[in-house]
Amino acid sequence: MDSQVGQVQILGQTEKWKITFVDTGLDTMTGSRIKRAKKYIGDESFMVTYGDGLSDINLQELLKFHRTKGTIATVTGIKKKSQFGTLEVNQGMAESFEEKTKVEGIINGGFFVFQPEVFNYLTDETTCIFEEEPMKKLTENRQLSVFLHEGFWTAIDTYKNVLEINKMWEQGNRLWLPKQK
Template identity: 40%
Template sequence: MKAVILAGGYGTRIGEETHLKPKPMIEIGTKPILWHIMSLYSHYGITEFIICLGYKGYAIKEFFLNYNLHMSDFTIHLNDNTITNHSHRIEPWKVTLINTGLNTETGGRVKKIQNYIGDEPFCLTYGDGLSNVNIKELIAFHKKHGKTATVTAVQPPGRFGSLVLDKQSVTSFQEKPLGDGGWVNGGFFVLNPDVFNYISGDKSVFETDTLVQLVNKNELVAYQHTGFWHPMDTLRDKNKLVELWESNNAPWKVW
């Protein structure tokens, strides 16, 4: 199974960082949040990734093109232009980087990677949120319920889109109401390929177009995750995640 990561947004609410780099490249500890997300999937055996690029996508391309240099200690021999690696981390990952446009909406970005998916279910998540969701259990839940889409429902404080649930079925989707502490869209989707039938084009917003259509067709179910989930929308969010990581108390570090 492949994991698709949305990594093309402007990240305007954390502009202190994103004027220099795309949001998924903001570092938690010494590694981009994108790396942390991929490490979670990799822990559960998903090692093939499709990254949907947009704003400052070249920075993400450069990171993976020079991955060993970014993750290694090394000596450069300038006299003969050779490099000696002293320590390095090798990941069993296959990473496909796709330019999905600068102003393409979230649904449109998903539509643009359709040719790279094939006819199998796939995972999808945002490049700016961390969780300790059990991906293996999430996928099993999706297969058991036999619907087009599964969303991971989480319970942070309000300010996020609200899911109304009837057992596992989603009966209503409201994006970012004034919060009441209910279940919200936490990303970490599992999708069948027919989800592409619910995406019209570049201006299609996955959250308010695609998910609403799926609700109306009774094709969206929710995996209720009561563990850790935290977005990185603001500098305060980023600092909180860094604090958890540097104190060796990062709940998402299951690997």
Template identity: 40%
Template sequence: MKVVIFCGGLGTRLREETEFRPKPMVPVGGRPIVWHIMKYYAQFGHKEFILCLGYKGEVIKDYFRNYHWNTSSVTLKLGSKPQIKYHTTHDEEDWTVTLLDTGLNTMTGGRLKKALEFVEDDTFLLTYGDGLTNSDINASIEFHRQQGKLCTLTAVHPAGRFGELGMDGTSVCSFAEKPDSESTFINGGFFVLNKAVAPLLTSDDCIFERGPLETLATQRQLAAWQHEGFWQCMDTYREYEMLNAMWDEGKAPWKIW
């Protein structure tokens, strides 16, 4: 199943790290956070990725184009007939990565619209390039199929600064402003979608989290996979430090490889 990852935002709230690279390339434990996200999906058998590039997308292209070089020990033979010998193999050799330039100023709905051209199956996965979780991806897919709706999002508990989901059982019926307590749920991304959402993606200016998701909620076509475990995005330098501390201390909940 294809995994679409939004990688094109400016990351302005993490300017300390994103002035010279896109936020998905900000490292956690020495590897870009988007690598951790992809690595997590791969553990559930989903190894075909579509990265929606925008701001400094060339940095992401260079990383994956030179992936073996970036992750391996090498011996170089210099001279008029140079040679490179790689000494390291890696577990990502069966990954397929589509690096899709979706435009610098394109909104998330517009980026997804462009990505759908590369999605063959009726159902696909979608997430953001700056969030980590230990949610059961395949269980959420099965839940999505059982619900029979066009879209399922992973509902998680907030850190205290995100918009609350209005829910009726497992259906999302509305969106609100910042929640009053951490007992509420927010949209944590990690979506399962049907390609039938395509008509809702109207233009490059379409913001997926507004028009399309709000319409799906109104139509009762948006389900919520409720995840009580770990979820954390990396929007601020404090969150960057926290995720790196988790990794360094061997307490990263998303590390299942």
């Protein structure tokens, strides 16, 4: 892609997608970034991702799930175990410590489907963080559904993550790609 001349190159099989890149500003938080894309959305469902996750999520199944739930927003949920030791602390003193506990929870996997009504939960300020007040309000209003993904998912937001994914690629261990038939 060469954005200076508006040139895009697509390799491989193409899908019927419409992708719009919007410069929302360097210091704009997640909720504000979504809000600033409003004029490009129209009245259809739309998808959002942070761009720092790698997964084999079936986007068609995610959209289908969203439509069956009839909510304003759907987030992809990922089952994740704690990778760190945990401390219980009381008044500055450790009361217990467990190394790499088996605590498991569902985390925000960073792949979303929204209805245009999501804009009612967002503010115009650059400081609107989607994962705070808007997501809490959607939850309170029972308008946030969770598409549980049990396949491959990883964050790529550190240099260490990039090295790990590059190593997987070089070894042919590309779990995020569809299985070849």
